[in-house]
Amino acid sequence: MSTRQRAVVAAATWMCAATVILIAGCTSGEKSAVAASASSATQTNPQIAQGAERFAVRCARCHGPLMEGIEHAPPLKGEAFQAEWNGKKARELYKRIISTMPQDDPGSLPEQEVLVITEFILSAGNFVLPPVSKANDLNAITLEMSKPL
Numbered sequence: 001m002s003t004r005q006r007a008v009v010a011a012a013t014w015m016c017a018a019t020v021i022l023i024a025g026c027t028s029g030e031k032s033a034v035a036a037s038a039s040s041a042t043q044t045n046p047q048i049a050q051g052a053e054r055f056a057v058r059c060a061r062c063h064g065p066l067m068e069g070i071e072h073a074p075p076l077k078g079e080a081f082q083a084e085w086n087g088k089k090a091r092e093l094y095k096r097i098i099s100t101m102p103q104d105d106p107g108s109l110p111e112q113e114v115l116v117i118t119e120f121i122l123s124a125g126n127f128v129l130p131p132v133s134k135a136n137d138l139n140a141i142t143l144e145m146s147k148p149l
C-alpha cells in the first residue's frame, strides 16, 4: 500500500468512526448509499444489475462485496481508483479486466460478462454507461467518475 493509499484509508477510517456517531453503524450506512445509487443507475441501464450479480460471483472474494478491497486486491471505487482511471477510455478498464482478472484465472471470462461488470464498477463512481453489447462500444467513452452519492 502506498503512503497515499494509507492516508486515504486512514481518512476513510476516521470518517467512518465519525459517521458511526450519527448513523447506527458505518457499514449499514455505506451499504444503503451503494444500494440507493445502484438502483437509480439501474433504471437507466438494467445491465448494471447483472454486473452487480456477476461481480458478487467473480470478483467479490478478492475485491470485497462493496468493492472496498481486501489485502492485496485494491478497492475498485473511491479516490485512488478514480485517480488511476479517470481520463482513460472505458475500453482500457474493460481490457484490464478481461486480460488480467480474475487474478487466479485470467482470460476465463466471456466478453458479455466483463461488459456488465465494467458497467457496474463504473456506476459505483456515478459514471453510468448506456447499455452496451460489445467491447468496441467502449472505445469512444472517456471515464469521468465522481465520488459516489
Ligand code: HEC
Pocket (backbone or CB within 6 Å): 055, 058, 059, 060, 061, 062, 063, 072, 073, 074, 075, 076, 080, 081, 084, 096, 097, 100, 101, 102, 103, 104, 109, 117
Ligand atoms: C484471486 C483474487 C482476485 C480476483 C478473483 C479478482 N481480482 Fe482484480 N485484482 C486482484 C489483485 C491482487 C489486484 C492487484 C494486482 C494486479 O493488478 O494484478 C487486482 C487488480 C484489479 C484491477 C486494477 C485496479 C486498479 O486500481 O487499477 C481491476 C480493475 C480489477 N482487479 C478488477 C477485477 C474484476 C472486475 C474482477 C472480477 C471479474 C477481479 N478483479 C477479480 C485480485 C483479484
